[in-house]
Amino acid sequence: MGRPCCYKKKLRKGLWCPEEDEKLINHVTKYGHGCWSSVPKLAALQRCGKSCRLRWINYLRPDLKRGTFSQQEENLIIQLHSLLGNKWSQIASRLPGRTDNEIKNLWNSSIKKKLRQKGIDPNTHKLLSVIENEEKVSAISMNIEKVSEGSSELNIIEDSNYRIKSKSSLVTMTMDNYPSNTTTSAAPLTHKFFLERFVTTHETSTASCNKPLDQLTSYLSFEKLNYGSNIGLSINSNTNNLLLNSKNSEMFTHQVNSSITNDNILTSPIAAIASNDSMRNGSSTSIELQRNSSFFDSNAFSWGTADYDKSEKEVNIHPSVPDPDDIKWSEYLHTQLLPGNAITNDQITQDLYSAKSSIQFTTQGSLLQNQQQQPSLQTANIYNKHYQRISDSFGQFS
DNA sequence: AAGATAGCCAACCGCTGTCGC
């Protein structure tokens, strides 16, 4: 570890005085900084090179934009943080004239607080209520697992083709495409297991899924966050069934046939949600996934891994959204998010986190808006949401 | 008016990655 460099030569620490600033500015503007470790000597400063570098980058650089952050900048920071996490330097690189330190300070001192006030967890960008739901679902899933372990109805047989069946035929899971590196010997017929299968199927990325349950809950919170709908997970305490709820009186409401029976194969809850765009009528949706339904028999469930094919893309919940694999993330950011490019800061002001938005989404991913909207903005908004969903699901982009 | 508290922000610290020798 060693002592900090400033101790080596009785170097100054703390705030910079104007004379020091002037020396540093004069030196760097004349000669450039070159090797920072040599700057203090050349500029006659009693500071370490690291300190000089920091002072220059964060305060003295001529291209810095001083002053308070605009609302547009704050919104952009929130968007970028939801995609990149605490990658302050990467966020700063997309806000010309702003430093990572400045953005970090703003985030910790102001934005975090604002998000919490709006009921949004600043770390995950999920609604706090959704997080509570997740915890409930997780707790109940664990209980169900315990129950399942002791149930004769759910006596599991596993064959060499990863085909798992229950002896009672009440639950049948076809797992032919189950990833070979996935442990199946203890695959529980639980809600969690269902969620894993469900989410893996509906991710269009071929990336491996380490936290499928998180992905579903992330997706749901994403839906809730971005579309303003109240999609959430809950548990029917009478039946121990998992409920996917979508309830929104304002703009994004789905109604599906919720009468799931043993004879009624539901291909996918979200596909079902997405398939019915004619029902934006303010009613609520509740999809109940019954443990004894033949839900898992559907061919719509195949694993979104290496054998992922085009047919699965067709059940993409955002059919009109380009496949993220077709778009480079960095290109997207630069063409759509950078100020002065296709999407201006003003456009970005469409505040994801505001209580109301003028944009309405149909369940097929197209936009309905009260006012006319330019195609580029429509596309960008869809992209934003799509990428945010992916980012939420996979943690970060590589 | 004075002390306590909270918020903000510049700067520091420690770690990691890269590069050259």
Add this chain to the structure above:
DNA sequence: AGCGACAGCGGTTGGCTATCT
């Protein structure tokens, strides 16, 4: 391959200021 120097990054700290009691 190993080492040291350096740059860069993110987390944390400390001091200043504003507000509250």
